[in-house]
Amino acid sequence: MKSTVEYLEPTKARLTVTVDYDELKPFMAEAYKEIAGQVNIPGFRKGNVPPRIIDQRFGRGAVIEQVVNQVVPEQLNNAIVENKLRPLAQPEIEVDEIPATEGEPGGALVFSANMDVVPAFELPSLEGRTVEVDLIDVTDEDVQAELDSLRGRFATLKNLDRPAEDGDFLTLDLKATVGDEEIDSLSDVSYELGSGSMLPGQDEALRGASAGEEITFNSSVAGGDHAGSEAVIDVKVTAVKERELPEVDDDFALMVSEFDTAEELREDTVKTVREGKKGSQALQARDRLLEQLIAEAEILLPEDVVEAEVARRVSEDADEEARAEVRERIVADIRQQVFLDTLVEGREVEVAQQELIDFMMHTAQTYGMDLGTMLQDQTQIQNLYAELARTKALVSVLGETTVKDTNGEVVDLSAFTADGSKAEEPEVVEEEGTFAIDIEDIADEDEEN
Structure with a gap:
C-alpha cells in the first residue's frame, strides 16, 4: 500500500491510497471462494467453482466489488495511522480506480478520502512546571457531616x-x-x-x-x-x-468502628476528612495542570466538526447565549481529548493488562454494567484503554510537577502519582485493532471482589 496526504486547508486533508494488484490477490482469492460457496452451477460442486467460471457467469466486477468493500476500510485505517492523521469525523471516500474487470487480471485499487483533521502540534515543555492548589482546611462542619453520614447508616x-x-x-x-x-x-x-x-x-x-x-x-x-x-x-x-440518628457516644464508637471511645472515633474522622480533601487537592492539581498545558498548545479544530456537534446538541430555537455556552464546552472537550492523546504518544504510555482489567471492573461496578458484555465489545475495550492511557499520561506529568498551596508550601502528591504498573505483568497486546485480554484473569479477579 502507498499513500499520500494533501492538505486542502489546515484542518482538511485528502488522503490518497493505492493498493497494488499483488496485495489484492489474497482478498480476490477469498472473494472467489466465498462466491463459489454461494452459487449453484451445473457441472460443479458447490464451493468448487473455478474463478474463470465465476467471471464468465457473474463478471469479475462482482468479485472486485466485494474486495473493494473489504479492503477500503482496512487500508484507510492503516493509511491514517501510517500518516499520523487525526480525523474528527467520518471521512468522505471516493474510489478513483479499480483493478481490471475484463481481460488480463491486473491494475490497482486507488481511493481517496477527504477528512476533517486536527493538524499536528507541539506539546509545550513539561519540565519545571508549578501549579497552585487550595489549602486543606478541615472544619468542624466537615467532621460533623462525615459523622452524620456514618450515623445515617445506623439510623x-x-x-x-x-x-x-x-x-x-x-x-x-x-x-x-x-x-x-x-x-x-x-x-x-x-x-x-x-x-x-x-x-x-x-x-x-x-x-x-x-x-x-x-x-x-x-x-x-x-x-x-x-x-x-x-x-x-x-x-x-x-x-x-x-x-x-444515634448519638455519637462510646457505645456508638464500639458498634461502628475499632475504637473504644467517641473521642477516638472523632479523631479518626478528622483524618478521614483530611485524606478526602487531600484527594480533592490532587484532582485540583491535575485539572489545573491540564488547563495550563492546553492553554499553551496551539490546537486547531475543524470548524465544520464543531458546528455539526453544536447543531446536534442544541435545538434550533435556542438563543445565541445558550448556543455559545454549548459551543465553548464542545471545543474544550475536543481540545482536551486531542491534547491528552498526543500526550500519550509523546510519553509513550503503556497500560498493563492488570490495570485495564481493574479499570474495566471498576467501570462496570460504578455504572452497573455487565462485565461479560463489556468484554465482547472491542470498541468499548479500546475506549476504556484510551481513557486509562490519557489518565496515566497526565498523572505522569503531575508527578514531575511542583505543586504548592496558596501559602507557598510544597504539597506532596506522591501517593496519587505513583505508577502502579511497574510490577512485572503481561502488557495489553494491541494487534490488528483488537486487545488480547486473559478472560480467566478477569473471571478470577471478579470472583475475588
Missing part, C-alpha cells in the same frame, strides 16, 4: 402522626395510568420526601400529606412505550416516618 425510622415534611420517609403504594391503561404499580415503596428521586411533581403533591391519605397527581412518563405521555399517579401514603 432508625419512627412513625409520625403529623403531616409529612421534607426529609421524612414515606411508605407509598403507587399506581400509574395513561388513559384507561395501567402502566405500572408499586407497593410499600420507601421514599424520602424532597429528594426528587422518583417522579416529577411527586414532592409537591405529597408535601403535607398524612398517613392513610390518598393523593392523585399528574406526571410525565420518562421511558418505555409511553415515554413523554402524561400519566395519572394514584398514591396512598401508608406511613410517615422520620429518621432518628
Whole structure:
C-alpha cells in the first residue's frame, strides 16, 4: 500500500491510497471462494467453482466489488495511522480506480478520502512546571457531616402522626395510568420526601400529606412505550416516618468502628476528612495542570466538526447565549481529548493488562454494567484503554510537577502519582485493532471482589 496526504486547508486533508494488484490477490482469492460457496452451477460442486467460471457467469466486477468493500476500510485505517492523521469525523471516500474487470487480471485499487483533521502540534515543555492548589482546611462542619453520614447508616425510622415534611420517609403504594391503561404499580415503596428521586411533581403533591391519605397527581412518563405521555399517579401514603440518628457516644464508637471511645472515633474522622480533601487537592492539581498545558498548545479544530456537534446538541430555537455556552464546552472537550492523546504518544504510555482489567471492573461496578458484555465489545475495550492511557499520561506529568498551596508550601502528591504498573505483568497486546485480554484473569479477579 502507498499513500499520500494533501492538505486542502489546515484542518482538511485528502488522503490518497493505492493498493497494488499483488496485495489484492489474497482478498480476490477469498472473494472467489466465498462466491463459489454461494452459487449453484451445473457441472460443479458447490464451493468448487473455478474463478474463470465465476467471471464468465457473474463478471469479475462482482468479485472486485466485494474486495473493494473489504479492503477500503482496512487500508484507510492503516493509511491514517501510517500518516499520523487525526480525523474528527467520518471521512468522505471516493474510489478513483479499480483493478481490471475484463481481460488480463491486473491494475490497482486507488481511493481517496477527504477528512476533517486536527493538524499536528507541539506539546509545550513539561519540565519545571508549578501549579497552585487550595489549602486543606478541615472544619468542624466537615467532621460533623462525615459523622452524620456514618450515623445515617445506623439510623432508625419512627412513625409520625403529623403531616409529612421534607426529609421524612414515606411508605407509598403507587399506581400509574395513561388513559384507561395501567402502566405500572408499586407497593410499600420507601421514599424520602424532597429528594426528587422518583417522579416529577411527586414532592409537591405529597408535601403535607398524612398517613392513610390518598393523593392523585399528574406526571410525565420518562421511558418505555409511553415515554413523554402524561400519566395519572394514584398514591396512598401508608406511613410517615422520620429518621432518628444515634448519638455519637462510646457505645456508638464500639458498634461502628475499632475504637473504644467517641473521642477516638472523632479523631479518626478528622483524618478521614483530611485524606478526602487531600484527594480533592490532587484532582485540583491535575485539572489545573491540564488547563495550563492546553492553554499553551496551539490546537486547531475543524470548524465544520464543531458546528455539526453544536447543531446536534442544541435545538434550533435556542438563543445565541445558550448556543455559545454549548459551543465553548464542545471545543474544550475536543481540545482536551486531542491534547491528552498526543500526550500519550509523546510519553509513550503503556497500560498493563492488570490495570485495564481493574479499570474495566471498576467501570462496570460504578455504572452497573455487565462485565461479560463489556468484554465482547472491542470498541468499548479500546475506549476504556484510551481513557486509562490519557489518565496515566497526565498523572505522569503531575508527578514531575511542583505543586504548592496558596501559602507557598510544597504539597506532596506522591501517593496519587505513583505508577502502579511497574510490577512485572503481561502488557495489553494491541494487534490488528483488537486487545488480547486473559478472560480467566478477569473471571478470577471478579470472583475475588
